[in-house]
Amino acid sequence: MTAPTAEQVRTYGGWRRARGIGMFGLGPVASIVVLGTAVAVLGTASLSLKAALWMLGPALIVAVVTIVRWDGVPLSHAVQERIRWRWTRLRGHTSWRGGVMVAHDHAFDLPGALAPLSLLSAEDGLGGQYGVVWDQRSGMLTATVRCASSSTWLADRGDADAWVANWGSWVASLGHASAIRWVTVTIDTAPDPGSTLADYVAARMDPDAPENARRLMGELVRQSPAAAAQVDTRVSITFDPASSPARPKELPDALAEFSRTLHGLTSSLGACGVTVLGRASAPELVGMVRTAFDPAERGAISRALASPDPAALLTWADAGPVAAQEHHDRYEHDSGVSVSWAWHEAPRQAVNSDVLARLVSPGRFPKRVTLQYVPSTAAEAARQLESEVNAAHFRAEVARRAGRDATAREIADRQRAEQSAHEEAAGAGMTDVNMFCTVTVLDPDDLHAAVADIEARVETAKIRLRRAWRAQAAGFAVTLPLGINPADLARRWPR
Numbered sequence: 001m002t003a004p005t006a007e008q009v010r011t012y013g014g015w016r017r018a019r020g021i022g023m024f025g026l027g028p029v030a031s032i033v034v035l036g037t038a039v040a041v042l043g044t045a046s047l048s049l050k051a052a053l054w055m056l057g058p059a060l061i062v063a064v065v066t067i068v069r070w071d072g073v074p075l076s077h078a079v080q081e082r083i084r085w086r087w088t089r090l091r092g093h094t095s096w097r098g099g100v101m102v103a104h105d106h107a108f109d110l111p112g113a114l115a116p117l118s119l120l121s122a123e124d125g126l127g128g129q130y131g132v133v134w135d136q137r138s139g140m141l142t143a144t145v146r147c148a149s150s151s152t153w154l155a156d157r158g159d160a161d162a163w164v165a166n167w168g169s170w171v172a173s174l175g176h177a178s179a180i181r182w183v184t185v186t187i188d189t190a191p192d193p194g195s196t197l198a199d200y201v202a203a204r205m206d207p208d209a210p211e212n213a214r215r216l217m218g219e220l221v222r223q224s225p226a227a228a229a230q231v232d233t234r235v236s237i238t239f240d241p242a243s244s245p246a247r248p249k250e251l252p253d254a255l256a257e258f259s260r261t262l263h264g265l266t267s268s269l270g271a272c273g274v275t276v277l278g279r280a281s282a283p284e285l286v287g288m289v290r291t292a293f294d295p296a297e298r299g300a301i302s303r304a305l306a307s308p309d310p311a312a313l314l315t316w317a318d319a320g321p322v323a324a325q326e327h328h329d330r331y332e333h334d335s336g337v338s339v340s341w342a343w344h345e346a347p348r349q350a351v352n353s354d355v356l357a358r359l360v361s362p363g364r365f366p367k368r369v370t371l372q373y374v375p376s377t378a379a380e381a382a383r384q385l386e387s388e389v390n391a392a393h394f395r396a397e398v399a400r401r402a403g404r405d406a407t408a409r410e411i412a413d414r415q416r417a418e419q420s421a422h423e424e425a426a427g428a429g430m431t432d433v434n435m436f437c438t439v440t441v442l443d444p445d446d447l448h449a450a451v452a453d454i455e456a457r458v459e460t461a462k463i464r465l466r467r468a469w470r471a472q473a474a475g476f477a478v479t480l481p482l483g484i485n486p487a488d489l490a491r492r493w494p495r
Contacts, residue, residue, distance in 0.1 A: 015346035130279035142483030163273030172429030190366035229362035340475025
């Protein structure tokens with residue numbers, strides 16, 4: 001007889017950063033800068049040696065700043081970041097005062113990158129209404145699907161593996177929907193505000209009940225421990241009408257096309273381990289944004305959403321903060337102070353399906369963990385992966401000709417590039433993935449404890465998060481259900 005073997009745990013991996021053909025592991029732009037600097041010095045030396053000596057110092061500074069990296073980030077990016085931050089502060093773009101404190105046409109706009117956004121209400125084709133965030137600058141539309149996720153801790157291992165596989169197929173299918181720009185998945189957790197039980201009991205208490213019974217119920221509510229937590233899972237889908245095959249010219253036509261696209265996407269989400277609760281309405285979106293900016297009003301927002309007419313109590317003018325101040329390491333807004341992180345490095349080893357469980361689980365402080373998926377079309381994926389494989393082989397050939405042995409990381413990177421190309425040729429999709437995390441405290445004295453809690457949770461997730469220095473407002477915005485993508489913002493020309 002043979003002893004039964006333990007069930008094999010499935011693992012996942014293979015993430016890698018995109019790397020092109022460039023000098024010293026640089027990208028194409030940085031390589032051109034370094035090469036152009038060297039050519040400029042040599043060209044000047046052919047005309048005047050004295051002028052070349054004067055140029056040598058600045059050229060060396062440019063080359064060093066471009067080539068040298070600190071914690072994986074080029075020094076040129078750090079310098080550019082500091083310059084932009086100082087320029088932004090000088091122009092007063094890090095402070096916001098809105099609402100009743102300021103009397104002008106845009107007093108109720110959202111701050112920063114959220115200013116061009118407007119909230120619409122659209123028909124879902126089934127007799128209901130749902131909220132759509134319209135970016136008036138780019139024309140893109142974002143709708144949010146509310147979900148209830150299933151825990152992998154209580155599920156059978158085979159079911160959890162099937163959920164992950166179905167989610168991978170769902171994300172890969174986005175590459176065939178050219179109008180879908182990106183999908184943002186956010187797990188929003190917070191301690192119960194303490195008013196949920198009181199509101200529940202008060203709404204069901206008989207006004208004709210004896211006074212002693214009413215007093216007893218009130219005392220039980222007051223003495224009940226507030227150990228519950230609120231968990232909100234949402235999937236925000238951003239749609240670009242300009243990339244749609246239907247080419248809608250008017251906003252109503254774009255909303256109708258978006259609604260038809262959402263039907264196909266949401267119907268297949270149920271196989272990914274979540275229960276689709278429906279599309280978030282306009283008041284619900286306002287409540288999500290308002291709660292993020294003013295966490296002390298979480299209980300009041302919940303009561304407003306439970307009222308007979310939430311649309312009359314929660315409008316887009318109520319979503320933004322009354323005041324906000326961005327610092328290089330934190331973001332102060334109404335009753336809260338937030339700190340945001342961005343994904344710095346993916347897991348180097350294979351991980352199991354519940355590797356992020358502790359990071360997204362509820363804790364002492366409200367937090368939002370966001371995963372953003374930017375799909376590539378089938379043609380783009382094939383072209384980019386082929387370029388990545390060629391670049392990996394080019395770097396290996398350069399190292400061989402230089403008489404240098406390839407490092408273990410270079411070998412692993414080349415193998416992953418080849419593996420990705422083989423999988424794409426077999427029908428898999430390619431997606432750029434990013435992660436953001438925001439934690440909020442009501443008392444500034446708790447900020448250090450909240451930061452330490454997040455960093456301890458990140459260690460168990462096998463990933464590296466980098467604090468969003470001098471970009472706290474953008475990190476905060478991307479975790480909201482508003483369709484913000486930092487890479488897209490960086491590519492836009494300033495107004």
